[in-house]
Each structure stands twice: as structure tokens, then as C-alpha cells.
Amino acid sequence: MDRYLKCEATLECVPAKAEQTEEELGHLNKWKSTMEKKFDLSEQVRKEVEQKMDEVGKALADKDKEIEELQKRLRQANETAVRQYRDSDALLAELGDSFLQGFDDALRQVKKAYPDLDVSMITVEEQGQTSALPVASENTDDLFEENAAQGDGKSAPAKNPQDADPKM
Helix, strand or coil, X not given: CHHHHHHHHHHHHHHHHHHHHHHHHHHHHHHHHHHHHHHHHHXXXXXXXXXXXXXXXXXXHHHHHHHHHHHHHHHHXXXXXHHHHHCCHHHHHHHHHHHHHHHHHHXXXXXXXXXXXXXXXXXXXXXXXXXXXXXXXXXXXXXXXXXXXXXXXXXXXXXXXXXXXXXX
């Protein structure tokens, strides 16, 4: 009979346990539906974020191309500015001034090295005439090379010391 009493006590617990399990199942079902809604929302947000990331990636690629184009244009503008400056009268005047200063320095050194030598007859013509010689090319890029040819022999023939005006 003990056995019977034990079974009866166990059977009395079963409905309470079943009710408790039903209650837990109800809570789990609510939790499941809440989690499914959250999951659906997170999936929707993830898709939106992926779409935005694609748009941002395309915009970034467009901006990179634009930056490259602007850098290219800046390099071209820089090269043009340098080329224009090389062809400018301002550079030629500056080179003429440097030439005159160098000529004067050289004369001083010659006078110092050879005090008995008369260098009073050695002069440079007007600055405007000495500041620039026509070059054999259309632009000044050739001037900055090692073997630059000055003068084309036609527009401004080179002067030899023997051809110099004796009045000077």
C-alpha cells in the first residue's frame, strides 16, 4: 500500500506541475514572439544599414575619383604656372640681374687676383640687352637642360669679342 500512496501523491503533483509547465510555456511563447519581432526588426535595420553602406561606398568612390581628377588638374595647373613663369619677362629680368651680379663678382675676383690687369674696358651692355637672348626653341624648357643652345643665329647673332664695337 505504501506504493499505492506514493503513486497517488505523485499523481496529485502532476496536475500542479502541468499547470506550472503550461504557464511557463505561455511565457516562453510570449518571449518567442517578442524575440521574433525583435529579430525581424533587426533584420530590417541590417538591410537598411547594408543599403546605406552601399550608397556611402559608391559616394566615397565618386569622391575618390573627384579627388584624383582635382589632383590631376592641380598638377597640370602647377606645370602650366611653372612653364608660364619660365617664359615670363619677370624670370628673364631676374636672370639678367643675377647675371650682372655674377659678372660684377667675377670682375672683383679678377681685380683681386690680378691687381696689375686693367679690366676697366670690360663692361656689360645695358641690362635690357643682357637679360635675355632669344633661344632656338619655342619655349624655355630647353634653357634648363644641360646642353641648352642659346640663340638661333638668325634673330640675335652671337657676338664675338672680335666683333665688339671698338668705341666701347
